[in-house]
Structure formats: C-alpha cells, structure tokens
Amino acid sequence: xxxxxxxxxxxTTIGTIAVAxxxxxxxxxLDAVIARVETNYxxxxxEVASNPDRLATYRAFCATLFxxxxxxxxxxxxxxxxxxxxxxxxxxxxxxEHPRFDPAQLAALRQAxxxxxxxxxxxxxxxxxxxxxxxxxxxxxxxxxxxxxRVDATGVRYVATILETRSEHWRAGQEIAEFELGEDQQFHxxxxxxxxxxxxxxxxxxxxxxxxxxxxxxxxxxxATSDRERLDAQDPRAPRFRxxxxxACVMHLPSLSPRYGKRLGKLVHEHRAAIAAHDLLIVDxxxxxxxxxxxxxxxxxxxxxxxxxxxARADAIRHxxxxxxxxxxxxQMKSGFFTPAWxxxxxxxxxxxPGKLIPFWDPPRTPKDFVPRRVSKTPAHVALLIDRVVGSAxxxxxxxxxxxxxxxxxxxxxxxxxxxxxxxxVAVEAAGHRVLLGYPLIAASHQLPKHxxxxxxxxxxVAIGDEIADPIQWIRDRYR
Numbered sequence: 001x002x003x004x005x006x007x008x009x010x011x012t013t014i015g016t017i018a019v020a021x022x023x024x025x026x027x028x029x030l031d032a033v034i035a036r037v038e039t040n041y042x043x044x045x046x047e048v049a050s051n052p053d054r055l056a057t058y059r060a061f062c063a064t065l066f067x068x069x070x071x072x073x074x075x076x077x078x079x080x081x082x083x084x085x086x087x088x089x090x091x092x093x094x095x096x097e098h099p100r101f102d103p104a105q106l107a108a109l110r111q112a113x114x115x116x117x118x119x120x121x122x123x124x125x126x127x128x129x130x131x132x133x134x135x136x137x138x139x140x141x142x143x144x145x146x147x148x149x150r151v152d153a154t155g156v157r158y159v160a161t162i163l164e165t166r167s168e169h170w171r172a173g174q175e176i177a178e179f180e181l182g183e184d185q186q187f188h189x190x191x192x193x194x195x196x197x198x199x200x201x202x203x204x205x206x207x208x209x210x211x212x213x214x215x216x217x218x219x220x221x222x223x224a225t226s227d228r229e230r231l232d233a234q235d236p237r238a239p240r241f242r243x244x245x246x247x248a249c250v251m252h253l254p255s256l257s258p259r260y261g262k263r264l265g266k267l268v269h270e271h272r273a274a275i276a277a278h279d280l281l282i283v284d285x286x287x288x289x290x291x292x293x294x295x296x297x298x299x300x301x302x303x304x305x306x307x308x309x310x311x312a313r314a315d316a317i318r319h320x321x322x323x324x325x326x327x328x329x330x331x332q333m334k335s336g337f338f339t340p341a342w343x344x345x346x347x348x349x350x351x352x353x354p355g356k357l358i359p360f361w362d363p364p365r366t367p368k369d370f371v372p373r374r375v376s377k378t379p380a381h382v383a384l385l386i387d388r389v390v391g392s393a394x395x396x397x398x399x400x401x402x403x404x405x406x407x408x409x410x411x412x413x414x415x416x417x418x419x420x421x422x423x424x425x426v427a428v429e430a431a432g433h434r435v436l437l438g439y440p441l442i443a444a445s446h447q448l449p450k451h452x453x454x455x456x457x458x459x460x461x462v463a464i465g466d467e468i469a470d471p472i473q474w475i476r477d478r479y480r
Contacts, residue, residue, distance in 0.1 A: 159178055239260055258291060303407050308403040
C-alpha cells in the first residue's frame with residue numbers, strides 16, 4: 001500500500017495528485033524526451049543519424065515503444081523512458097523523475113512518512129545465524145545510520161529505517177526508502193529526499209556500497225574485513241589512505257566528486273612522506289563512477305614523469321553539437337569577471353552553426369596535458385585497481401595516468417562512460433508531468449565511434465578475475 005501511494009505521489013501535478021495517468025500522457029512524455037535527445041545529443045548525430053542501418057534499427061525500436069505507450073499503465077512511463085535512453089548504451093544519457101510539489105503537498109508527504117519501532121532492529125539483523133538477503137543489514141551515509149530489513153515472506157520487499165540521524169529533516173524510526181526486488185534481480189527503490197518527496201530509482205549492490213545514483217550508501221554490517229578497510233567511517237564516498245607495510249600503501253578513491261578534491265589534497269599532504277617512502281602506491285578506483293578528473297590531481301606528483309605515452313585518442317578533437325539547450329547553457333556560463341576568449345568564440349560559433357557539430361576550441365586542438373609543479377621520483381610503481389563501475393571522470397583519470405611508465409592498471413574493464421562527456425540536466429515536461437533528462441555536451445573525439453570506449457570499457461593492463469578474493473594483496477604480492 002505504501003509503495004502504491006508513493007508511486008502515485010511521484011506523478012504529481014500542481015495542486016492535484018495524479019490517481020491515474022493516461023496512455024496519451026505517456027506518449028507525450030516519450031515524444032518530448034525523444035525529440036530532446038535527437039536535437040541535443042551529439043551521440044545521436046554521430047552514431048545513429050549518420051549510420052543508415054543503425055538509424056533504421058533505432059526507428060523500429062522507437063516504434064515498439066510507441067506501441068507499448070499506447071496501452072501503458074501509469075507506472076510504466078518511467079520504465080519506457082529508461083528503456084529508451086538505455087538503448088544508446090551511454091551512461092551519461094539518462095532520465096530521472098522530477099515532479100512538482102506545492103508546499104501543502106510536501107507537508108502532507110512529511111506527515112505521511114511511515115515510522116517503525118527501532119527497538120531491537122539492529123540486534124535482529126546482527127543475530128548470529130540469521131540468513132540475510134543481500135540488501136539486508138546496516139548501512140550509513142554522512143547523515144544517517146540505516147537498517148534495511150525484509151518486510152514480506154517472499155523476500156521481494158524491503159524497508160530502510162533510520163536508526164540514528166544527524167539531519168534536521170529526519171527522525172529516528174522514519175522510513176527513508178523501500179525496495180522491491182524485480183524479476184531482473186535489480187532493486188527498484190523509492191527513496192525519500194530531505195523534503196520527504198519520493199523518487200523512484202534503480203538500486204545496485206556493489207559491495208560495500210548500495211547505489212541509487214546519485215545517492216550512495218555504505219555498508220556497516222555484514223561487512224568483510226577487506227571491504228571495511230576500504231571505507232571511510234563517516235562518508236562511504238570519501239577518500240581513505242592506509243599503509244600496508246614497508247613495501248606498499250593504498251589510496252582508496254571511491255569518488256571524484258569535486259566535494260572530495262580538497263579532502264584528497266589534505267590526505268596527500270598529510271601522508272606525502274609516507275607515500276614517497278613506499279615502493280608501491282595502489283590507487284583503488286573500484287566503485288568510482290566519476291565526478292571531475294581534476295579532483296585526482298593531488299596524486300599526479302606520484303605517477304608523472306618526463307616520459308609519457310601518446311594519448312589513447314592521440315589526434316582526437318573534441319566537438320560540441322550546436323543545439324538550443326547547449327547554446328543556452330554556454331550563454332549563461334560564468335567564468336570569472338571577464339568572459340574568456342574561448343567562451344566568446346564558442347558562443348559565436350554555436351550561434352552561427354545550428355544543428356552542426358563544431359570543434360570545441362578554435363583553432364581545433366587536442367586537450368593540453370596537465371603537469372604538476374613537483375614530481376616525486378618515488379614510489380617506483382603505481383597500480384590503478386579498476387572494475388566495471390569505474391566510469392566518466394574516473395576513466396579520464398585512468399587514461400591520463402596510465403600514459404606514464406610507472407603506472408599499471410589491474411582489474412576488470414571499466415564501465416564505458418567516456419566517449420561523450422560533461423552532462424547537462426534539462427527539464428522535459430508533457431501534460432503537467434516532468435522528468436530531468438541528462439545528456440553529455442561534448443563528444444570526446446571527432447572520430448567516434450572509432451576508437452571509442454563506451455561499448456566495451458577501458459581494458460586493464462593486467463586482468464584480475466573474480467577468483468581473486470583480495471585484489472589489493474594480489475597486486476602487492478606481484479611487485480614483491
């Protein structure tokens with residue numbers, strides 16, 4: 001009943017709560033998203049519109065979505081939109097719910113937030129011999145300590161209850177999220193934001209994290225020792241440094257969000273002597289889905305050198321598509337007191353070339369290499385540990401760092417979210433219903449899809465399979 005109510009509230013229009021949604025509205029919203037993608041997404045122009053065979057496949061796919069929209073139920077609209085953007089296989093192209101709520105509705109949502117008794121809840125989950133489902137257990141964020149427990153005998157539905165909170169928006173005992181295990185074995189989450197309005201999100205277990213992009217929880221219990229060592233105790237996305245002994249040290253880097261740039265810089269400053277005293281620095285990028293590659297620059301002195309290999313896309317020229325949303329974005333962009341020449345040039349060329357792909361810089365050039373002010377000759381070896389979640393800015397960092405001779409990457413191929421970059425979020429609305437569409441502004445190369453990474457990810461220099469229980473120890477042993 002609670003999940004049904006939340007789904008209805010998620011499709012709220014101003015002044016009313018949508019008790020049902022017509023197939024016409026679903027079709028209108030689908031039409032609006034498709035039109036926005038075809039007009040603004042460089043990947044559509046480069047990889048679909050210019051390829052007759054792929055364009056025909058795309059049109060046939062859209063036709064099936066339109067047929068399903070004609071007889072869709074209210075809850076199916078968001079799923080259809082997800083299916084549409086997923087067709088492009090680009091993690092930088094996505095849709096999210098973005099409903100409108102007036103103050104009275106938000107007050108009603110806050111009042112209706114379910115509560116549960118938390119007496120003995122953590123103890124039940126920690127009970128020896130209890131068979132916990134993968135998502136069950138104790139979790140944490142910078143604001144909350146959270147318990148996730150199943151609430152039905154079939155193991156399909158789970159409730160997340162706040163045990164402790166440091167947020168003024170919540171109280172202990174309130175339910176912050178619900179999860180349903182789908183037939184695809186993914187968790188369909190309904191997460192309440194700080195204003196208690198619900199959002200439907202996909203939940204992914206990637207130990208020791210529970211991800212509901214853009215939200216991430218860290219696991220408290222049950223937690224393997226090797227995973228516990230990876231996590232900062234207060235913030236599951238924060239960087240963490242530790243020494244492994246005289247031979248090696250590790251910097252755990254689960255996020256490149258700009259909010260952690262200064263924190264990483266502080267960690268590097270505090271442990272600079274220790275890092276340089278080791279023969280091996282392991283940078284653990286597992287689970288890092290991006291942010292800004294500049295956030296990793298405090299590590300540059302430890303892997304840079306006089307020599308470096310050519311870029312993976314050595315002659316790649318970045319391009320941007322001239323379209324209404326992109327032009328509006330660069331028109332409002334601020335860059336200091338004076339508008340720099342590159343931005344004035346880009347605005348002018350976007351205005352003069354509607355519908356065309358143009359070089360980001362004039363004259364066209366490849367990106368400049370970053371060079372740190374100081375370079376440390378030690379450690380002798382830097383190992384980057386990657387997995388299939390590593391994406392976006394984390395991939396950009398990987399591509400840059402491994403150009404240097406002392407860097408070797410280990411693990412699995414990355415997520416493949418690097419061919420199209422710099423996401424812009426725009427609201428798309430139809431018949432009073434609204435979603436946010438995220439699309440990348442920049443094509444990393446004028447040669448795409450040639451030399452692209454989005455399909456298969458960036459492969460590691462040295463593969464590490466699932467049979468290796470402790471990849472960090474395995475890497476350490478390899479260098480001894």
